[in-house]
Amino acid sequence: MLILSSLLLFILLAAARDEFQEELVIRPLHSGDIYASFQFRTLWDTDFLQEGQKVSHYRLFPKSLGQVLSKFSVRELHISFTQGFWRTMQWGQPFIPSPPGAELWVWFHDTVSDVDGNWKELTNVLSGIFCASLNFIDLTNTVQPSASFKPLGLGNATDHRFLRYATLPREIVCTENLTPWKKLLPCGSKAGLAVLMKSEKLFHSSFHSQAVHIRPICQDEQCSSKAWELRQTLNVVFDLHTSGQGKKEWSLFKMFSRTLTEACPLASSSKVYVDITDNPELFELSPATPLLGQAVVLGDRRTYSVYDLIMPTSSMVLSPCALGDMLRPLLHAERYVAGFGLQTGEIHTVIYNNHPYRAFPVLLMDSVPWYLQLYIHTLTVTSKSRDNKPSYIHYQPAKDRHRPHLLEMLIQLPPHSMTEVTVQFERALLKWTEYTPDPNHGFYVGSSVVSALVPSMVAMRTNFTQDQPLFSSFVPVKEESSYFVRVYTEPLLVNLPTPDFSMPYNVICLTCTVVAVGYGSFYNLLTRTFQVDEPSPPLSKRLANLIRRMRGVPLLT
Amino acid sequence: IFWFNYRHVANTLSVYRSVKRLGIPDSHIVLMLADDMACNYRNPKPATVFSHKNMELNVYGDDVEVDYRGYEVTVENFLRVLTGRLPPSTPRSKRLLSDDRSNILIYLTGHGGNGFLKFQDSEEISNMELADAFEQMWQKRRYNELLFIIDTCQGASMYERFYSPNLMALASSQVGEDSLSVSHTFFTCLFQFKVCPQSQCVSTPGHRTDLFQRDPGSVLITDFFGSVRKVEITKDTINLTSPVEPPIKRSGSGDIQIESLTYVDQLPVAEIIHQKPKQKDWHPPDGFILGLWTLILLVFFQTYGIKHLKHIF
Numbered sequence: 001m002l003i004l005s006s007l008l009l010f011i012l013l014a015a016a017r018d019e020f021q022e023e024l025v026i027r028p029l030h031s032g033d034i035y036a037s038f039q040f041r042t043l044w045d046t047d048f049l050q051e052g053q054k055v056s057h058y059r060l061f062p063k064s065l066g067q068v069l070s071k072f073s074v075r076e077l078h079i080s081f082t083q084g085f086w087r088t089m090q091w092g093q094p095f096i097p098s099p100p101g102a103e104l105w106v107w108f109h110d111t112v113s114d115v116d117g118n119w120k121e122l123t124n125v126l127s128g129i130f131c132a133s134l135n136f137i138d139l140t141n142t143v144q145p146s147a148s149f150k151p152l153g154l155g156n157a158t159d160h161r162f163l164r165y166a167t168l169p170r171e172i173v174c175t176e177n178l179t180p181w182k183k184l185l186p187c188g189s190k191a192g193l194a195v196l197m198k199s200e201k202l203f204h205s206s207f208h209s210q211a212v213h214i215r216p217i218c219q220d221e222q223c224s225s226k227a228w229e230l231r232q233t234l235n236v237v238f239d240l241h242t243s244g245q246g247k248k249e250w251s252l253f254k255m256f257s258r259t260l261t262e263a264c265p266l267a268s269s270s271k272v273y274v275d276i277t278d279n280p281e282l283f284e285l286s287p288a289t290p291l292l293g294q295a296v297v298l299g300d301r302r303t304y305s306v307y308d309l310i311m312p313t314s315s316m317v318l319s320p321c322a323l324g325d326m327l328r329p330l331l332h333a334e335r336y337v338a339g340f341g342l343q344t345g346e347i348h349t350v351i352y353n354n355h356p357y358r359a360f361p362v363l364l365m366d367s368v369p370w371y372l373q374l375y376i377h378t379l380t381v382t383s384k385s386r387d388n389k390p391s392y393i394h395y396q397p398a399k400d401r402h403r404p405h406l407l408e409m410l411i412q413l414p415p416h417s418m419t420e421v422t423v424q425f426e427r428a429l430l431k432w433t434e435y436t437p438d439p440n441h442g443f444y445v446g447s448s449v450v451s452a453l454v455p456s457m458v459a460m461r462t463n464f465t466q467d468q469p470l471f472s473s474f475v476p477v478k479e480e481s482s483y484f485v486r487v488y489t490e491p492l493l494v495n496l497p498t499p500d501f502s503m504p505y506n507v508i509c510l511t512c513t514v515v516a517v518g519y520g521s522f523y524n525l526l527t528r529t530f531q532v533d534e535p536s537p538p539l540s541k542r543l544a545n546l547i548r549r550m551r552g553v554p555l556l557t
Numbered sequence: 558i559f560w561f562n563y564r565h566v567a568n569t570l571s572v573y574r575s576v577k578r579l580g581i582p583d584s585h586i587v588l589m590l591a592d593d594m595a596c597n598y599r600n601p602k603p604a605t606v607f608s609h610k611n612m613e614l615n616v617y618g619d620d621v622e623v624d625y626r627g628y629e630v631t632v633e634n635f636l637r638v639l640t641g642r643l644p645p646s647t648p649r650s651k652r653l654l655s656d657d658r659s660n661i662l663i664y665l666t667g668h669g670g671n672g673f674l675k676f677q678d679s680e681e682i683s684n685m686e687l688a689d690a691f692e693q694m695w696q697k698r699r700y701n702e703l704l705f706i707i708d709t710c711q712g713a714s715m716y717e718r719f720y721s722p723n724l725m726a727l728a729s730s731q732v733g734e735d736s737l738s739v740s741h742t743f744f745t746c747l748f749q750f751k752v753c754p755q756s757q758c759v760s761t762p763g764h765r766t767d768l769f770q771r772d773p774g775s776v777l778i779t780d781f782f783g784s785v786r787k788v789e790i791t792k793d794t795i796n797l798t799s800p801v802e803p804p805i806k807r808s809g810s811g812d813i814q815i816e817s818l819t820y821v822d823q824l825p826v827a828e829i830i831h832q833k834p835k836q837k838d839w840h841p842p843d844g845f846i847l848g849l850w851t852l853i854l855l856v857f858f859q860t861y862g863i864k865h866l867k868h869i870f
Contacts, residue, residue: 083596120646121646124644124646124647124648125646125648127648127651128647128648128649128650128651129648131622131623131624131626131650133626133627133628133629135629136628136629146832147829147832150821150822150823150824150825151821152820152821152823153820154818154819154820154821155818155821156819156821158821172593172596172626172627173596174593174595174596174604175595175596175604175617175618175619175620175621176621176622176623176626179619179620179621179622180622198619199604199619200602200603200604200605200615200619202604203595203596203603203604204602204603204604218818218820223818223819224818225818226818361824361826363824363829391830392829392830392832410826410829410830436628437628437677437678437679438678451823451824452824453823453824453826475823476820476821476823478820478822478823484823484824501679
């Protein structure tokens with residue numbers, strides 16, 4: 001009886017296990033900046049979308065997100081808040097790319113009947129959780145991409161009616177977004193790697209991006225069952241010059257003004273990786289560690305020094321470095337607005353393929369707000385000064401005040417070339433209540449997304465193992481010879497013809513002045529009657545009259 | 558948007574900090590900041606807001622939660638928060654969940670004039686609107702006692718029109734005076750209530766307590782600025798029941814079809830090129846089309862008479 005109950009207890013305990021891993025990757029960049037990437041992963045073997053069974057016991061997985069997933073039947077959720085723009089040519093490719101502002105894309109389950117209603121409520125709930133103005137996401141800036149943003153997790157069906165994508169390029173990221181993000185971690189910011197996250201240092205940087213990615217993944221190598229994965233990532237690029245460093249020497253304390261004390265007790269693994277691939281003999285790491293790891297990430301084989309926090313080590317890390325050549329990023333994109341005046345303009349998107357001999361296709365997705373009316377008949381795609389016809393175009397025109405433009409194209413990029421996509425647009429006049437309180441700042445257009453399978457110099461690993469570092473296992477790899485990359489362009493800032501908001505006040509002042517002065521004087525002239533009046537005598541005469549009255553003598557005139 | 562409004566954000570955050578320090582949790586505070594100062598590009602020390610130029614106290618801190626920020630701070634949102642008439646999908650942190658036993662503190666700061674307070678440089682809230690909002694709150698039993706503090710130019714005009722009971726109001730300046738919030742500090746870091754005399758501040762503070770039912774002298778500041786949580790301490794051990802576990806997925810016993818789950822191809826080029834066009838969801842006909850058909854049918858029956866109707870149905 002006792003043995004049976006203890007066995008039952010053991011099975012019950014082993015049933016819904018959850019696991020938490022944390023890691024930090026530090027990579028010195030060629031421009032002298034330091035790229036630090038935190039990743040926190042919680043794996044949970046449970047089913048939120050089960051019928052009739054509500055998940056009620058949460059341990060490491062945050063309850064607020066779990067309830068959101070089950071209430072709105074979410075299959076995948078990706079939300080990111082970014083301040084700054086990732087400079088691909090100077091810094092290389094990030095581990096997890098994100099556009100400036102806020103970006104949210106969600107795959108719903110196919111059992112959902114009203115996707116738009118769920119989307120609206122989901123954005124409101126998330127705006128409360130993350131203290132952000134996500135409630136400004138509505139149908140005027142949501143699109144349903146037809147080929148980009150395929151699910152990053154497990155699944156078979158990819159009907160794009162269940163996908164919603166929206167960006168808010170104007171969204172500001174500050175401490176009030178970091179605070180609830182830190183609260184989602186099992187250890188909070190009290191233990192483990194999250195101790196380093198001090199907002200005064202994190203926001204004093206060239207690039208800051210925090211994201212939450214939730215998706216179902218394979219639980220083990222055979223992939224017989226699935227588990228839910230919650231990844232919280234924070235990417236920061238510190239500029240050594242603004243933080244007052246003269247020499248190219250950095251330490252954890254100088255970057256974060258905190259030191260690591262211990263690993264999170266709830267974490268099964270807690271590691272710090274330092275990228276020493278570039279010129280390892282010129283590096284000096286203290287404390288030195290004999291642990292070296294190699295990982296293939298973003299088409300490149302890189303060597304890392306590994307510090308495991310579960311085994312106690314000391315905290316400071318110093319390194320002077322002189323760096324050699326950087327691997328040139330193979331895919332790079334830019335975007336700008338051309339033209340003059342406040343009536344028309346032209347959007348130019350330039351995509352560079354820096355591979356010396358291989359051509360590969362890219363999928364370009366553009367979502368333009370309705371008040372920039374695109375003329376699609378002027379769309380041209382040229383590479384190497386010759387016309388390049390895309391093999392797939394999906395265009396959904398905008399509906400005024402209802403829907404933005406969506407343009408998706410699959411373009412084949414010739415090797416070592418520059419491809420330019422241009423489209424002309426006309427600026428619309430908004431109703432005067434639709435202007436923001438500061439319309440002269442301009443209106444933002446969200447970043448374009450370029451997705452591609454870039455040929456890789458190094459063979460990528462296609463099977464996942466548990467001990468693979470987190471930063472190399474985010475995107476599932478299907479074939480060895482290429483890796484998937486997503487590049488975001490700059491957002492655009494466009495001026496719309498703005499009315500003069502002081503005009504009603506000026507008109508009222510002018511009209512009232514004209515009425516009062518002009519008409520009033522005229523009315524006075526017409527209706528005034530004149531009477532002859534004796535002028536009052538001067539003071540001396542009045543006094544004289546007073547004395548004469550007293551004397552009884554006749555008065556002066 | 559305007560950097561010279563930094564001091565208003567600093568004032569609001571000082572009050573927020575003091576209120577939090579005296580015990581009110583974030584779930585009971587609705588903080589609305591119209592401009593982002595801390596992470597603005599003009600701020601030489603990002604993620605900080607200081608209340609004094611010697612930069613000794615960062616009132617922004619590391620654990621601030623702003624509920625309404627930027628363009629969300631509008632007159633409509635403010636009145637909706639007060640009266641509770643928010644759309645159903647509004648999250649809890651953006652609602653004022655008060656009942657008839659709650660004491661509410663409202664602190665407003667910014668630019669104002671005789672009878673109005675400016676929101677976002679494009680709209681104003683008038684003292685009559687505010688008074689009506691408070692009356693709605695009273696009728697819906699949304700507060701027990703309410704302390705209204707306003708820190709703007711001519712702030713005393715904002716409370717002239719109040720007519721609901723249990724309201725106490727304080728203003729930093731009278732009608733006709735400007736308030737320089739630099740010299741008007743309600744709270745120092747020792748949380749003393751400092752009312753500054755005419756010689757130090759340029760303006761005269763005003764107050765209104767006639768609508769208050771209790772004697773104002775007996776009211777504690779902490780009735781509005783702080784809160785006490787009830788904590789029960791016990792030394793007995795409590796046995797928790799074992800948690801409800803979801804049913805165990807049996808694997809291995811018998812022959813069960815294990816469907817291998819796969820990841821989706823991120824850029825399936827061949828599939829994309831040969832993609833069939835999406836079937837458009839069928840929508841019921843638009844109002845215009847319906848009206849057009851109704852018109853056609855009406856004209857038809859008018860010309861040919863109603864007796865033809867029975868041939869149709």
